[in-house]
Amino acid sequence: MKYRRLAKEQLEALHEDFSKFLALQQIDAKEWTDLKENQPEVAEQEIDVFSDLVWEKILNKVEYLEHISPNVLNLFKCNETNIERIVIESEIKDFSSQENIQWILDNLHEDKIQIMKGAKNYTKERNAELFDLIEKGAEFSKGELFEAILSNG
Template sequence: MKYRQLTKEQFQELNLEFSKFLATQQIDKNEWEQLKNERPEIAEEELAIFSDLVWDDVLSKTNYIEHISEHHLNVFKCYSKEIVRIYVKCTNASKNFLKEDDFNWFLKNPLDETFEYYKASKKYLEERNLEIFKLIEMGGQISDGKLFDSLIQLID
């Protein structure tokens, strides 16, 4: 397995897509039930293959990742050959990026002296989608890129 198996909730949300996937494998509903009961290892393989297909599709379309913690903000732009990271550190212990009021204050006062900005880029050491997946597994969230785009304009 390339990534990780989708959760039960994710499979439920993708029920129609999974049914179509099984159809492409020439497995109908009755055969699927039989596989689950009599050959669970093969059923697990099918779940793994489907999970990898879904992850590859999602990750291929992912251009931005955000990871926000109390005093640190990491935003990434995922290009085809490299990833660009903007890191913002809040040095004011009374401010917290996870609190809506404090985050909005940051957005209105990005040049306040309590914020330190860093920017770096690196070529992928592994396959692009695998590196993006690892960022997500470490708590990153796929985003629309608005925060990255506004920060890049601020620091460039």
């Protein structure tokens, strides 16, 4: 398994897609019930393959990620061959509120705000690195904050 198995709730939400996936595997509803009861390890393998396909599809579309903690803001732009990162640290504002993030945007040049920018090539496959960031708490983003800081910083 390349990523992680989808949670039961996620699988239920993707029930229709999972049914289509099973149909492509030439497994109908009766066979699926039989697999779950008599060969649970094979059923789990099918769920794992489906989970990887879902994650792969999602990760292929990711352009930006954000990891926000109280005093550090990590913003990522996920390009094809490299990832750009903006790190903002502040001792005076808590990044967990939207109004404080707006304050940071309005005061980027304050001495108490540190901004670091950089880029690096992926050290492993792109989607695997993005998945690692998500597992560590990064969330999907539209990139508005990254681009605003890039243009103002």
